[in-house]
Amino acid sequence: MKIKQSMINIKRLMGRMMQMAEIGAIEGGGVCRLALTDEDKISRDLFSEWMKEQGLEIKVDAIGNMVGLRTGQKNLPPVAIGSHLDTVATGGKYDGSLGVLAGLEVIEILNEQGIQTKHPIALINFTNEEGARFTPDMMGSLALSGAENIDTLLKARDLANPGVILKDELNRIGYHGEPWSKPFQAKAFIELHIEQGPILENEGLQIGAVERLQGIFWTEYVVTGSASHAGTTPMQLRKDAAYVASMVTRFIRNLTKEIGNGQVGTVGLVELLPNAINVVAEQARFTVDLRNPDKGLLEKAQQKLDDYIHKISVEEGTSFVKKELVRFAPVNFDQGIADLIENTAVELGLGCKKMVSGAGHDAQMMASICPTAMIFIPSKNGISHNVNEFSSEEDIEAGANVLLNVVKQLAG
Amino acid sequence: MKIKQSMINIKRLMGRMMQMAEIGAIEGGGVCRLALTDEDKISRDLFSEWMKEQGLEIKVDAIGNMVGLRTGQKNLPPVAIGSHLDTVATGGKYDGSLGVLAGLEVIEILNEQGIQTKHPIALINFTNEEGARFTPDMMGSLALSGAENIDTLLKARDLANPGVILKDELNRIGYHGEPWSKPFQAKAFIELHIEQGPILENEGLQIGAVERLQGIFWTEYVVTGSASHAGTTPMQLRKDAAYVASMVTRFIRNLTKEIGNGQVGTVGLVELLPNAINVVAEQARFTVDLRNPDKGLLEKAQQKLDDYIHKISVEEGTSFVKKELVRFAPVNFDQGIADLIENTAVELGLGCKKMVSGAGHDAQMMASICPTAMIFIPSKNGISHNVNEFSSEEDIEAGANVLLNVVKQLAG
Numbered sequence: 001m002k003i004k005q006s007m008i009n010i011k012r013l014m015g016r017m018m019q020m021a022e023i024g025a026i027e028g029g030g031v032c033r034l035a036l037t038d039e040d041k042i043s044r045d046l047f048s049e050w051m052k053e054q055g056l057e058i059k060v061d062a063i064g065n066m067v068g069l070r071t072g073q074k075n076l077p078p079v080a081i082g083s084h085l086d087t088v089a090t091g092g093k094y095d096g097s098l099g100v101l102a103g104l105e106v107i108e109i110l111n112e113q114g115i116q117t118k119h120p121i122a123l124i125n126f127t128n129e130e131g132a133r134f135t136p137d138m139m140g141s142l143a144l145s146g147a148e149n150i151d152t153l154l155k156a157r158d159l160a161n162p163g164v165i166l167k168d169e170l171n172r173i174g175y176h177g178e179p180w181s182k183p184f185q186a187k188a189f190i191e192l193h194i195e196q197g198p199i200l201e202n203e204g205l206q207i208g209a210v211e212r213l214q215g216i217f218w219t220e221y222v223v224t225g226s227a228s229h230a231g232t233t234p235m236q237l238r239k240d241a242a243y244v245a246s247m248v249t250r251f252i253r254n255l256t257k258e259i260g261n262g263q264v265g266t267v268g269l270v271e272l273l274p275n276a277i278n279v280v281a282e283q284a285r286f287t288v289d290l291r292n293p294d295k296g297l298l299e300k301a302q303q304k305l306d307d308y309i310h311k312i313s314v315e316e317g318t319s320f321v322k323k324e325l326v327r328f329a330p331v332n333f334d335q336g337i338a339d340l341i342e343n344t345a346v347e348l349g350l351g352c353k354k355m356v357s358g359a360g361h362d363a364q365m366m367a368s369i370c371p372t373a374m375i376f377i378p379s380k381n382g383i384s385h386n387v388n389e390f391s392s393e394e395d396i397e398a399g400a401n402v403l404l405n406v407v408k409q410l411a412g
Numbered sequence: 413m414k415i416k417q418s419m420i421n422i423k424r425l426m427g428r429m430m431q432m433a434e435i436g437a438i439e440g441g442g443v444c445r446l447a448l449t450d451e452d453k454i455s456r457d458l459f460s461e462w463m464k465e466q467g468l469e470i471k472v473d474a475i476g477n478m479v480g481l482r483t484g485q486k487n488l489p490p491v492a493i494g495s496h497l498d499t500v501a502t503g504g505k506y507d508g509s510l511g512v513l514a515g516l517e518v519i520e521i522l523n524e525q526g527i528q529t530k531h532p533i534a535l536i537n538f539t540n541e542e543g544a545r546f547t548p549d550m551m552g553s554l555a556l557s558g559a560e561n562i563d564t565l566l567k568a569r570d571l572a573n574p575g576v577i578l579k580d581e582l583n584r585i586g587y588h589g590e591p592w593s594k595p596f597q598a599k600a601f602i603e604l605h606i607e608q609g610p611i612l613e614n615e616g617l618q619i620g621a622v623e624r625l626q627g628i629f630w631t632e633y634v635v636t637g638s639a640s641h642a643g644t645t646p647m648q649l650r651k652d653a654a655y656v657a658s659m660v661t662r663f664i665r666n667l668t669k670e671i672g673n674g675q676v677g678t679v680g681l682v683e684l685l686p687n688a689i690n691v692v693a694e695q696a697r698f699t700v701d702l703r704n705p706d707k708g709l710l711e712k713a714q715q716k717l718d719d720y721i722h723k724i725s726v727e728e729g730t731s732f733v734k735k736e737l738v739r740f741a742p743v744n745f746d747q748g749i750a751d752l753i754e755n756t757a758v759e760l761g762l763g764c765k766k767m768v769s770g771a772g773h774d775a776q777m778m779a780s781i782c783p784t785a786m787i788f789i790p791s792k793n794g795i796s797h798n799v800n801e802f803s804s805e806e807d808i809e810a811g812a813n814v815l816l817n818v819v820k821q822l823a824g
Contacts, residue, residue, distance in 0.1 A: 090686075197644025214643060218689055229796055230678035230701040231626060231770030232609025235668045237794070242679055243665060249658035256647045266642035267654055268691050272682055277630055277699040277737070279680050279797070287689040289642040325689070358643030382640055382649070385691065 005348065006109055008404050010397040013105040017396070020046065020085070020101060021093035030387025031093055035086040035128035035139075036064070036166065041173035043085045047100065047125055054107050056123065060177030062150050063143040064127035064170045070107055072120035072411065079117070079411040080186040080370070081106065081403065082124030083193060084140070084362060088132040092389020094379075094396075099192045100125050102400040106407055117411030119187050126362045127175075133158055134166050141365035144184050188337055188410050189366035192375045192403045194391050196359050198382030205351040206398040208376030211338035213357045213364045214262070214291040215298045218326035221248070221309060225318040227274060227282035239317040242272050242281035247312045252288065252305065259301045262356060263292045293330050293356045331364040334371035337410075341375055344405045350398050359384075375402050417760065418521055420816050422809040425517045429808070432458065432497070432513060433505035442799025443505055447498040447540035447551075448476070448578065453585035455497045459512065459537055466519050468535065472589030474562050475555040476539035476582045482519055484532035484823065491529070491823045492598040492782070493518065493815065494536030495605060496552070496774060500544040504801020506808075510789075511604045512537050514812040518819055529823030531599050538774045539587075545570055546578050553777035556596050600749055600822050601778035604787045604815045606803050608771050610794030618810040619757040619764040620788030623750035625776045626674070626703040626768055627710040630738035633660070633721060637730040639686060639694035651729040654684050654693035659724045664700065664717065671713045674768060675704045705742050705768045743776040746783035749822075753787055756817045762810050771796075787814050 023046070024032045024039035033039040044066060051058055056068030069078065083099025103123045110117070126144070131137025134156040142148040158164035170176035195201075200208050225239035245267070252265040266289040273283040288305060292298035306322065313320050338354060345352035357374060366372045377399035380390040435458070436444045436451035445451040456478060463470055468480030481490065495511025515535045522529070538556070543549025546568040554560040570576035582588035607613075612620050637651035657679070664677040678701040685695040700717060704710035718734065725732050750766060757764035769786060778784045789811035792802040 195644065196641050197646075198640075198649055199644075199646070202649075216643065227798060228610075228794055229608050229771060230680055231628065231676065231703050231772070232607065232611075232796075233676070233770075233794055234610070234674075235665070235676055237610055237614075240678075242682060243661055246658035246661035246679070249655055250662055253647065253655060262646075264643065264645070264647055266652075266690070266692055267658070268642055268684070268693055269687050269689050270654060270682055270684055271687075272680070275681050275683075277681050278678070278701050280678055281680055289690050291643050358645075359641060360643070382645055384641055384644075386639060 006113060006404050006408065008105045008109055008397065008400040010393060013101060013396065013400055014393055016050070016101045016104070017093060017097060020097050024087065026090070026387065028387035031087045031091045032089050033085065033087045033091070034089060034133040035130065036133065036169040036173055040086055044125065044175060047085060050104055051123065054104065054111055056107065060175055061144070062177060062179040063140055063153055064175040064177065065140040065144055066125040068123040070121040073116055073118045076119045077185045077187045078120035078122035079407055080122040080124055080189040080366070081407060082126065083191050084126045084129035086128055086130050088130050088385045090387060091385060092387060094194045094389055094391050095196065095384055096129060098194060098396065102192050102403055105400055106404045109404060117408070119411040121407060121411055122186060129362055135159065138360060138362055138365055141362035145365040145369045146183055147365055147368060150179065184369070186370040189363060189370050189372040190337065190375065190403060190406055191361055191363040192399050193361060194379045194384060195376040196379050196382070196384035199355060200376060200378040201380065201382065203353065205353055206377060206395050207345040207350045207352040207402055208355040209338045209341035209345065209352055210357045210374035210376055211333050211335060211354050212293050213331040213333070213361065214293045215295055215330035216326055216328040216360060217290045217298060217302050219288050220323040220325055221286055221288065221320050223284045223313065223318050223320045225282055225316065228280045230278040230280055233280060238280050240280050241284035241318055244312055244316050244318050245270055245284035245286045248309055251308045255301055255304055259292065259297050261292060261294050261297050263297060263301055264358065265290045265301065291358055295330050298330070328360065331367050333367055333373040337371050337373035340409060341373055341402060341406055345402050348401055348405065350402065375399055418525060418816050418820065420517045420521055420809065420812040422805060425513060425808065425812055426805055428462070428513045428516070429505060429509060432509050436499065438502070438799065440799035441505070443499045443503045444501050445497065445499045445503070446501060446545040447542065448545065448581035448585055452498055456537065456587060459497060462516055463535065466516065466523055468519065472587055473556070474589060474591040475552055475565055476587040476589065477552040477556055478537040480535040482533040485528055485530045488531045489597045489599045490532035490534035491819055492534040492536055492601040492778070493819060494538065495603050496538045496541035498540055498542050500542050500797050502799060503797060504799060506606045506801055506803050507608065507796055508541060510606060510808065514604050514815055517812055518816045521816055529820070531823040533819060533823055534598060541774055547571065550772060550774055550777055553774035557777040557781045558595055559777055559780060562591065596781065598782040601775060601782050601784040602749065602787065602815060602818055603773055603775040604811050605773060606791045606796060607788040608791050608794070608796035611767060612788060612790040613792065613794065615765065617763040617765055618789060618807050619762045619814055620767040621750045621753035621757065621764055622769050622786035622788055623745050623747060623766050624705050624768045625743040625745070625773065626705045626770050627707055627742035628738055628740040628772060629702045629710060629714050631700045632735040632737055633698055633700065633732050635696045635725065635730050635732045637694055637728065640692045642690040642692055645692060650692050652692045653696035653730055656724055656728050656730050657682055657696035657698045660721055663720045667713055667716055671704065671709050673704060673706055673709050675709060675713055676770065677702050677713070703770060707742050710742070740772065743779050745779055745785040749783050749785035752821060753785055753814060753818055757814050760813055760817065762814065787811055
């Protein structure tokens with residue numbers, strides 16, 4: 001055992017997790033805490049209070065990110081940790097909150113043990129990671145990393161109420177702070193998060209050392225055929241937009257096998273017009289979500305998909321319009337930090353594997369400004385963004401302990 | 413030429429068609445005249461006035477059917493003709509109105525020529541054929557033929573405003589009449605209607621002698637899988653309801669070829685839950701419309717579909733619930749009347765073929781109480797239930813002339 005291990009106080013951490021989950025609690029055990037709503041304000045105020053109790057110096061930036069700074073022995077770039085407190089509309093108790101509150105627990109343990117690290121530690125609650133109320137998602141980390149212009153982000157409109165502007169909502173809840181005087185810098189960024197997938201659970205492991213994030217391509221297609229009577233239009237005369245959408249959905253399943261390397265593909269949204277029992281669909285609007293950790297393979301998958309939609313559309317006599325919604329290239333995290341996470345987990349006696357994140361996280365933005373990696377713990381049945389989202393106390397303890405000991409080593 | 417031909421006044425008929433189309437006119441040249449709305453009342457009042465001008469004795473029955481009786485030489489069952497004046501929300505000028513107003517034109521010609529037929533003639537405007545506001549569709553003919561209980565039908569609720577009851581709407585617009593003292597009887601029923609399909613136009617014919625109506629099976633399936641993250645759920649662990657719906661849609665296209673005999677099949681309505689770009693669909697609700705003029709083949713198609721959904725659902729790990737929405741057996745019209753229509757068309761020098769109706773019509777209900785057949789004229793591009801619905805003046809004239817001469821022969 002190379003490191004002197006510290007252990008977090010799981011009872012305290014779970015207490016805070018459950019207290020936080022009461023803010024915006026919804027039926028079935030879930031949480032609805034959309035960004036910059038009253039519920040988000042209450043959770044921020046509570047988190048602010050907890051940070052002050054731990055003596056952190058709190059900075060709120062122009063996009064509403066909350067950064068609690070624990071001073072170090074030297075004036076060095078901080079080791080940054082954290083995640084987000086906002087949720088989707090039918091969210092769970094763990095997505096986001098875990099990384100923020102486990103970070104707070106790490107700081108409280110360091111305080112209790114009187115450990116002053118060389119590097120300061122920065123605990124971050126990123127604004128609007130989910131993108132469920134305002135787009136883009138991962139907004140806080142996009143701003144903090146300088147990847148997006150803050151003035152543009154501040155003009156974002158509430159998806160459900162386009163008259164409501166993000167900047168006004170930040171002011172309304174009291175979290176529109178000052179811009180950074182110089183670009184944010186960090187020695188490293190570590191985000192503890194639930195996996196939101198079934199891999200760790202299926203393999204019986206408690207820790208994932210996330211070394212890479214898949215590339216994500218989201219594309220919308222609108223196929224236009226011809227509305228016609230379902231009873232009177234012979235099959236060979238149909239231009240059926242719903243049929244084309246179906247053939248594409250089937251094609252994607254086969255495409256994922258052909259591309260391989262963890263390629264996934266999903267048609268999750270389909271809307272037909274006129275969407276009537278007895279009318280051949282004139283229009284099908286559907287989205288395709290393609291992900292692969294390899295940029296070249298992801299682009300190849302997208303190209304094959306476009307070629308197929310062209311082919312099937314010509315066969316059916318339909319036309320289509322394509323709209324690129326998201327093009328995130330794969331992100332490689334810092335191999336040294338991923339190794340450190342894996343080694344730390346092993347030394348703590350925890351089952352661990354290196355893995356790829358299928359979902360987007362604030363860490364992917366932070367990776368552009370500092371060495372970054374993530375710690376995953378299992379999600380029961382892989383379920384997330386759902387009131388049934390669940391991670392066990394044992395796994396939460398394991399993840400927070402890895403975070404604590406990784407931070408101790410990085411902060412020196 | 414065996415019959416002394418009469419010819420209708422196409423200018424007068426088109427004038428009435430266009431005057432009627434102004435009631436509920438919508439952008440693009442269409443008509444919105446949902447059953448028992450103010451627009452329906454205005455069209456009924458106008459039709460009533462026109463029938464009175466022709467000396468018809470008007471009876472409004474308990475479901476609001478309007479029947480105008482032209483007395484015959486003898487107290488015999490009437491030759492009944494007609495169709496419906498209601499439309500769907502985005503309807504055209506011809507569907508329904510043609511059969512009603514051409515019937516009126518037939519009577520005016522008989523009046524002008526001083527012809528008194530042996531049998532009376534009954535001109536009918538059926539209530540709520542479309543079923544766009546109240547279900548079931550073909551309500552007036554269901555009631556008149558005794559196939560449905562009138563008290564049950566009177567309780568139907570407005571699909572968009574469930575607080576509104578059909579009986580109250582009949583009373584509101586002044587068309588809740590008296591029940592028939594004895595079941596309605598007729599020597600025959602003839603309905604002139606636009607084809608609502610592309611067959612006559614494609615074959616360059618002006619008249620279809622409709623000898624049969626396809627059987628119609630409408631079925632709703634709700635497939636339930638498991639909502640999961642589109643980025644983090646490996647393909648082999650998915651239970652994707654949208655994928656199952658797609659495979660079924662593709663299967664149906666192949667099934668129609670396998671079954672043959674004019675088999676058609678349509679998935680026109682698909683609704684996913686949660687219907688999000690990055691969530692594997694937990695639920696897919698979709699409908700299947702299967703039609704075939706042969707009952708045995710239609711049942712075979714339905715059985716093969718059910719077998720396939722079972723098979724693909726087992727493979728994907730989803731479950732499904734099936735709900736039978738409509739089961740109309742094919743209806744064979746009266747061969748003698750279909751022959752009479754065909755012969756009359758040929759004698760008038762019109763291109764004609766015997767055909768099968770793919771759509772449902774009031775005639776299918778009337779066929780259960782008297783010898784029945786239909787006369788079709790071409791629909792441009794097969795389009796119907798659409799503001800672009802169009803039939804040419806020449807074809808309308810041809811259809812009305814066939815109706816006139818068929819009625820003359822049947823009424824004697």
